Amino acid sequence: MNSVSLSNELNELLQQNNVHIQLSVPQLVEKVLRRNEGVLTSTGAICATTGTYTGRSPKDKYIVEERSSKDKIDWGPINQAISEDSFDSLYTKVLNYLKKKDEVFVFKGFAGADKNSQLPIQVINEYAWHNLFAHQLFIRPTKDELDTHQAQFTVISAPDFKANPTVDGTKSETFIIISFERKTVLIGGTEYAGEIKKSIFSIMNYLLPENGILPMHCSANVGQEGDVALFFGLSGTGKTTLSADPHRRLIGDDEHGWSANGVFNIEGGCYAKCINLSYKKEPQIFEAIRFGSVLENVILNPETRVADYDDGSLTENTRAAYPIQAIDNIVDPSIAGHPNAIVFLTADAFGVLPPIAKLTKEQAMYHFLSGYTSKLAGTERGVTSPEATFSTCFGSPFLPLPATRYAEMLGEKIDEHNAQVYLVNTGWTGGEYGVGSRMKLSYTRAMVHAALEGELNNVETVKDHFFGLNIPLHVPGVPDEVLLPHKTWTDQTAYENKAKELAEKFKKNFEKFTDVPASIREQGGPLS
The missing domain is CATH 3.40.449.10 (Phosphoenolpyruvate Carboxykinase, domain 1)
Structure with a gap:
């Protein structure tokens, strides 16, 4: 036909x-x-369930x-x-x-x-x-x-x-x-x-x-001086939390394009996860769920129709859809200039990646292609210890073209617009999941703030032995010892074993990119 x-x-x-x-x-x-x-909730939103799927x-x-x-x-x-x-x-x-x-x-x-x-x-x-x-x-x-x-x-x-x-x-x-x-x-x-x-x-x-436009699975915001930041990251890494900044205007929360003119939102709304949503943690999202918004698989009180966002009995993947105009402090229309800073977010449950590192262009392309975070023990049946998860370009299910096409475009745009790329670990410090603790959100916010304000552009760095990452030695508002993973572990042998284990996982995952230049392929493995 x-x-x-x-x-x-x-x-x-x-x-x-x-x-x-x-x-x-x-x-x-x-x-x-x-x-x-569907039914009407206490705030005027529609709530529907999606059955089997x-x-x-x-x-x-x-x-x-x-x-x-x-x-x-x-x-x-x-x-x-x-x-x-x-x-x-x-x-x-x-x-x-x-x-x-x-x-x-x-x-x-x-x-x-x-x-x-x-x-x-x-x-x-x-x-x-x-x-x-x-x-x-x-x-x-x-x-x-x-x-x-x-x-x-x-x-x-x-x-x-x-x-x-x-x-x-x-x-x-x-x-x-x-x-x-x-x-x-x-x-x-x-x-x-x-x-x-x-x-x-x-x-x-x-x-x-x-x-010639790079599509990106990321959130984006813009500062008071017009400086643009991108936040890439898989579920649970803090992408929504960290891009929602009262001092910066939101361009969009999930999908963007980077053209010769700058960054633009692909969508006109937001599709936010709302499991454990509260006004205290996410006031903008909480208040956006009003008349015209759509809730998926959220449990309601049958009498009051008040949403119980802590109830994941249908699914942990409860969702809220609303127009971006329901959020205060946005860019409208959702268009801005070229990014000054790009942040790759990961939640490393092995506890060995630094809380922040400056990436070269080659390292940025390597970590973009890797798209790393980790599944936690107990989050899925059969997962008894942290598992490395890799999602190419932080969005592999949505890429019709070869992943290297997107990575090459990213590298070209980093060069053209002199964007600084950072790898930020919102995961564990002082030990792996179950031993160490989650990185304090206040520290992560301070690191991201310093990166976006250009405070790390000329700061002294040290190269990590296992991943070759350039770690800043000083970040305002963050204790120096927190910046170096090995200094937060009491058992140095355990730290080295975990770091080697994760570095090998990076190398093994990257073996599928056979057509990537050696200058990029060498960026993730243990250093000799």
Whole structure:
């Protein structure tokens, strides 16, 4: 089936009387409640549950193998191939399924705050609460923009439609399929709304590099002098906490592009984890959860409808979606200049990485490709001691292109704009998890503040023996001995053994990057 035929099928659906296009937030809230898709919380937010799937389904994600893109995709367990015939068949089935529904909801908007590279998108939903989610997460058009809006990519989400693996070429009843040639994403068999958000991010990770723009899985903020900072880090490293600074304005909390003009937010909203959320710890997020916001899998008091953010009985991955305008102290529109400082966050449960280190460009590319943090004992069944976790470019599930493409772009931009990169360990000190203690947040904040203010630009450093990292010897507000990991351990033999163990894990993980220059490959292993 060609693109014209697919477009005709889509137009037939969109012209039906059961389709609601660009409903307002109050209208969508009314639809959610009337259709019993969710309930109203005490703060006016919508709360919905996602059934079997309370997180992404990476094993059910596919990219269509097409002539125009197949030689560009980094095929493998993350980017699984599916045939054009399978996609076309499922596409027709899903559209025929939606044509028979009582109601279908369409959101038209944009991905990318920079008008020069902005992607017009439309999201077609079976559920009203998913459409409300899309309305809050992506960039909402003005009336004039809506009048001339022509979607260049379409996401079609039908959670109650199940695939037949023996017929449809999928591994299960669930599917998330991207066709770059047909400019369409098909989602079925899962109610988890995050699949919609991350599908668009995957698309931007494919499209932006073609225009010389680096897509990044990071948060970003800007200081009073216009200085821009990026924060990369996997879950649990403190990315949201450290980028939310009362003295700096938020550009965005999760997805950004770095173009010739500077940094821009890809989204129009935030999708925050809210397990153990409290006003004391995260006041901005806490207060953003109000009318129009969407909660996923959060337990409510059945009578008062007050959210119990400490209850993870459905999942630890409880979420809140809200427009970025619900946060005070933001940059609007979400565009700023080139980064002065880049922070890679890790939570090292081995307790051997320094709390802060200055990285050379080659080290930055090495640690960007590594994307290290650690799983803790007891967080997953079978995990009895800290485990090293590596997620390429701090976002491997969303990278259609080879990882080295993104790392090379990062290196070029670091050179071009003279950005200083830091590795910040928010994990353990004085011993591994269970022996040492978590790095004090006040110390981490002081180190990040010093880095962003340029106070570490000319500070004296010492090279770490095991990882080759340049460790500052003095940081305002932090005891000197805290900066050197070996000085915080009482058992030096245990420290050296753990440091060697982690350094070997870095080396082994990096073996898969066979086409990386030796100058980068040598940056992570034990020093001779």
